[in-house]
Amino acid sequence: MSPLRHVDEAPAPQRPSPRGHLLNERTADSYQTSVTEVVGRLAQWIPKVDQPTSGITAPDLAADVNRVDLERPLGDMSEALDEVESLYLRDAVYFHHPRYMAHLNCPVVIPAVAAETLLSTVNSSLDTWDQSVGATLIERRLIDWSARRVGFGANADGVFTSGGTQSNLQALLLAREEARARHLGPGDDPLPRLRVFASECAHFSVRTSASLLGLAPDSVIAVPCDDERRMRVDHLAGEIARCREAGLIPMAVVATAGTTDFGSIDPLGEIADLCRSRMVWLHVDAAYGCGLLVSRRSHLLAGVESADSVTIDFHKSFFQPVSSSAVLVRDRATLRHVTHHADYLNPAHTARDHTPNLVDNSIQTTRRFDALKLWLTLRVLGADGVGALFDEVVDRAAEAWELLAADPRFEVVNQPRLSTLVFRYRLNDDSEPWLWDRVNDGARDSLLSSGRAMVAATTVDGRRFLKLTLLNPETTVQDVAAVLDLVAEHARAAEYAELTTTP
Numbered sequence: 109m110s111p112l113r114h115v116d117e118a119p120a121p122q123r124p125s126p127r128g129h130l131l132n133e134r135t136a137d138s139y140q141t142s143v144t145e146v147v148g149r150l151a152q153w154i155p156k157v158d159q160p161t162s163g164i165t166a167p168d169l170a171a172d173v174n175r176v177d178l179e180r181p182l183g184d185m186s187e188a189l190d191e192v193e194s195l196y197l198r199d200a201v202y203f204h205h206p207r208y209m210a211h212l213n214c215p216v217v218i219p220a221v222a223a224e225t226l227l228s229t230v231n232s233s234l235d236t237w238d239q240s241v242g243a244t245l246i247e248r249r250l251i252d253w254s255a256r257r258v259g260f261g262a263n264a265d266g267v268f269t270s271g272g273t274q275s276n277l278q279a280l281l282l283a284r285e286e287a288r289a290r291h292l293g294p295g296d297d298p299l300p301r302l303r304v305f306a307s308e309c310a311h312f313s314v315r316t317s318a319s320l321l322g323l324a325p326d327s328v329i330a331v332p333c334d335d336e337r338r339m340r341v342d343h344l345a346g347e348i349a350r351c352r353e354a355g356l357i358p359m360a361v362v363a364t365a366g367t368t369d370f371g372s373i374d375p376l377g378e379i380a381d382l383c384r385s386r387m388v389w390l391h392v393d394a395a396y397g398c399g400l401l402v403s404r405r406s407h408l409l410a411g412v413e414s415a416d417s418v419t420i421d422f423h424k425s426f427f428q429p430v431s432s433s434a435v436l437v438r439d440r441a442t443l444r445h446v447t448h449h450a451d452y453l454n455p456a457h458t459a460r461d462h463t464p465n466l467v468d469n470s471i472q473t474t475r476r477f478d479a480l481k482l483w484l485t486l487r488v489l490g491a492d493g494v495g496a497l498f499d500e501v502v503d504r505a506a507e508a509w510e511l512l513a514a515d516p517r518f519e520v521v522n523q524p525r526l527s528t529l530v531f532r533y534r535l536n537d538d539s540e541p542w543l544w545d546r547v548n549d550g551a552r553d554s555l556l557s558s559g560r561a562m563v564a565a566t567t568v569d570g571r572r573f574l575k576l577t578l579l580n581p582e583t584t585v586q587d588v589a590a591v592l593d594l595v596a597e598h599a600r601a602a603e604y605a606e607l608t609t610t611p
């Protein structure tokens with residue numbers, strides 16, 4: 109196309125200059141209009157959400173998303189929001205819906221959502237004091253508060269992270285460096301000999317971390333669990349001993365306080381005693397179980413105070429929007445392993461001057477002020493308020509278990525400690541195991557396509573099961589009963605389909 113404009117070509121429509129979209133003292137009105145429009149639309153949308161999702165398939169939705177021409181801006185907020193409504197809001201998965209029971213996602217508390225607007229608008233970055241000021245102090249207060257809830261002493265410290273995965277990675281990085289420092293001989297890097305012990309029900313991020321940390325491919329040893337899916341401490345002791353005999357170095361034990369599938373809590377006190385006597389770093393992954401810190405069931409976490417590090421996911425059981433997580437350490441000196449000084453950011457003298465630069469504690473640099481969400485939540489609802497919400501879902505899971513255990517249509521695996529239930533639809537006893545698997549997976553898939561309820565699926569002892577994760581205090585026992593009816597209906601249809609198509 110010719111760069112010269114033809115004289116009678118129509119002029120481009122009037123649009124505010126790009127600068128008009130920058131937030132500053134001149135655009136406060138436009139900011140208010142745009143953000144208010146978003147809030148207004150959502151306030152009308154949320155009451156109309158009548159099932160957890162639409163059930164649309166990825167190819168169908170992808171066609172709509174891919175049709176958008178990113179080279180042709182709409183230039184208008186309302187039009188762009190209409191588009192987002194059709195590409196996102198219409199089919200989104202709504203965790204606040206009482207029949208969403210799939211993964212560890214919670215409905216969010218309103219003060220935390222309000223805080224999101226605040227923290228994005230000011231846009232502080234928590235890496236250094238000179239990019240955050242009060243935000244750094246607020247995060248530090250919350251780290252201290254969380255550490256006190258855990259039962260750590262005055263030397264505790266920590267930092268907010270993007271999630272449990274990052275918290276686990278950072279904790280294991282500290283453990284690796286501690287083990288390495290103790291075992292570094294002349295000319296011998298102990299890295300390939302380091303071993304991590306976690307139960308067979310631990311989160312997969314432990315393995316991801318080991319791989320990122322350069323440990324050997326077989327460095328994570330899966331310790332067997334008892335019938336209640338808790339780590340067997342006798343087996344742990346045996347594995348640590350076997351490891352030492354083979355000339356390997358036990359680097360860390362990861363105990364899980366709330367396994368993702370079963371909500372089971374490893375025997376923290378006994379594991380802590382063992383770790384102390386064997387001089388092994390203890391990391392407690394309480395990504396899910398951390399809600400107990402503010403609940404009337406806090407005794408279930410007894411022993412966590414003896415950990416060297418703890419992962420807490422506020423975005424799981426504190427009803428916080430994604431992301432909000434923290435890693436805590438009992439001894440702040442161990443955080444030196446992630447401290448690196450950059451002349452342009454946090455030069456060494458800032459540490460000597462005690463300038464609070466949280467990048468010194470973190471594996472991130474630019475970092476969101478997620479802590480503000482928890483801060484506003486605690487200042488409005490209080491810790492007891494959050495705990496009461498979590499207690500309600502744990503109560504609900506206990507009631508749901510009674511329902512399931514008495515229902516001949518289903519077989520239930522675990523009596524919940526927290527708020528998950530693993531179960532499956534029963535077939536005739538003489539049905540082949542693969543048919544049980546296909547029927548249960550089929551039931552989950554077709555229920556998801558209907559969008560009327562959402563449950564998860566997992567594998568237990570090699571067989572496929574379904575899972576309810578309850579994190580919504582608004583979910584009633586009647587909701588659970590209705591979802592079980594739906595599961596049974598879809599399972600019967602799946603079984604019929606299998607039996608009529610299999611020769």
Ligand SMILES: *Cc1c(COP(=O)(O)O)cnc(C)c1O
Pocket residue numbers: 212270271272273274276310311313364366367368393394395396421433
């Ligand atoms: C969810 C979960 C994680 C990972 O946390 P993210 O916030 O999803 O990164 C780690 N451990 C356990 C036990 C979890 O349930």
